[in-house]
Amino acid sequence: MPERKPRKDAVRNRQAVLEAADALFARDESPEGVTLAAVAAAAGVGKGTLFRAFGDRPGLLRALYEARLDPVREAVETGPPPLGPATPPRQRVPALLDTLLCFKLDNRPLMLALEEGGSSSPYQADHYARWHGLLATVLRQIPGLADSDFTAHALLAAIRADLVEHLAGHECVPRERMREQLADFTAGVLDSGPARPGERRVIRGRGAGE
Amino acid sequence: MPERKPRKDAVRNRQAVLEAADALFARDESPEGVTLAAVAAAAGVGKGTLFRAFGDRPGLLRALYEARLDPVREAVETGPPPLGPATPPRQRVPALLDTLLCFKLDNRPLMLALEEGGSSSPYQADHYARWHGLLATVLRQIPGLADSDFTAHALLAAIRADLVEHLAGHECVPRERMREQLADFTAGVLDSGPARPGERRVIRGRGAGE
DNA sequence: TAACGATACGGACCCCGGGTCCGTTTAGCA
DNA sequence: TGCTAAACGGACCCGGGGTCCGTATCGTTA
Structure with a gap:
């Protein structure tokens, strides 16, 4: 399993999304209200990036x-x-x-x-x-x-x-x-x-x- | 509270929707898959009718x-x-x-x-x-x-x-x-x-x- | 039974969120 | 510095819940 290392921007973005999601879920009390588009926006990232990093919700x-x-x-x-x-x-x-x-x-x-x-x-x-x-x-x-x-x-x-x-x-x-x-x-x-x-x-x- | 009686077709349709929904939920095992449009169709009724009768899902x-x-x-x-x-x-x-x-x-x-x-x-x-x-x-x-x-x-x-x-x-x-x-x-x-x-x-x- | 208001009908339409696609950008290597 | 593979991002699609309003029907009154 070679498992070549991912690019730097990829890991950075992944992290940003994680943190943004964390923040959003902590702020809104209703998790249904937290939209993935919102998470992406909060992370300063496009939806595509988010989905590539995590697959789905x-x-x-x-x-x-x-x-x-x-x-x-x-x-x-x-x-x-x-x-x-x-x-x-x-x-x-x-x-x-x-x-x-x-x-x-x-x-x-x-x-x-x-x-x-x-x-x-x-x-x-x-x-x-x-x-x-x-x-x-x-x-x-x-x-x-x-x-x-x-x-x-x-x-x-x-x-x-x-x-x-x-x-x-x-x-x-x-x-x-x-x-x-x-x-x-x-x-x-x-x-x-x-x-x-x-x-x-x-x-x-x-x-x-x- | 006068509560005037509903029209005949209304009660008939209501009943039809109820039965259709019953049948659909019994057939499909995944309730998520049962769409309200499908219920309406199965009941031979428009979506509007269904929603007027029951409000929402x-x-x-x-x-x-x-x-x-x-x-x-x-x-x-x-x-x-x-x-x-x-x-x-x-x-x-x-x-x-x-x-x-x-x-x-x-x-x-x-x-x-x-x-x-x-x-x-x-x-x-x-x-x-x-x-x-x-x-x-x-x-x-x-x-x-x-x-x-x-x-x-x-x-x-x-x-x-x-x-x-x-x-x-x-x-x-x-x-x-x-x-x-x-x-x-x-x-x-x-x-x-x-x-x-x-x-x-x-x-x-x-x-x-x- | 004819006519008329109230009630119900139905499906085109809107909204919104998850998920995809692909032309463009960028990292990282030689 | 140039080249390629990887990553980007947002326009786009899809499907389902819910609405709207022009049309059809009921049932009541004359």
Whole structure:
């Protein structure tokens, strides 16, 4: 793979676009309102340049996300407890979720655009697959938990960008409050322990079709 | 409020559009692909008619949703246990969630379009507010639960249309399996019981800013 | 039943945003 | 300094939501 180095102006422009996008997303609260033409203009660059550098809207969002996420990812992959791999699962799960929540709180417009802006399901995005995979793996190491895959999905759903935005933005729930609520909720899920045998809850029909 | 009766052709056309939309959403799996022009054409009606009858895309979706939901709503509001108001909270919560899940499974494309299609947050929609309000109210009657509002949000998030679609459509999780998973998850949340005093879980920093 | 106002119809039209194309410019190498 | 490959940029295209208004239809009154 030769992978010849890109031209200087290319990297400069790429950077300019990244910064302009960052600024625009931070300023406008509605990510839908941020147009790619506007980003290009703010970066002092033509639309063509922007699209060549990032492919399409999701591509730009992804690039922005990766850049911001980098320190977090490192802390998760190789850092010390309570985030790093050495942490016992029962502690690591809430730490991961809390970190993700804080990240989303710190990058509300971006995360909103990333997760919910696209026309295709956020569950296709591979950043989601990564988090889900990690979380499910850690959950699997906690004995007595029902279905790690589903549990991971459900826990991640509790901190979806638009829910976070709704709580923080519209209902004005303060940061620390949300963190507590999430922690309590997570603890509830994790503590539910091995379902005492024989106490399976029957849900009883009314399933609107079958 | 006189509220004079609408003309016959108006109600006929309205009905035709509703049915055409129903059919189109059922056929195409991707709700994004269903264009309002296509719906109008399928109904044998001009776009103008469609927009006069329903206002805009969300309006049409809402109308479709209300129509389908009607029996469920009735069962919830005035029906017998385990859905109706007479049910003890601990049983009613899982019953409500299971019902909602089944409803979403039975109306996947529609619910997908309704919840995630719009450019604005699904948390603004008042159908969400209704479900959340009901669920939170019931949760509040269960002693020892941390935060009913947040818990309601989180439980509803676990059955968001796009997650349901992802599991049912892409990961091919069968209906009964999903119902079980949801039931187990819900039970875990509900059983977590009154947090033993003094055992508050500290999440310890790493909150990406503060 | 004829005539007339109110109501509804329908599709051409507008707007806007994502994405493309290609003639022009520029970096970087010899 | 000259040459080529790479990058630039903005005019352009496309498709979908939503509007407008001249025309057709309803249904009511005489």
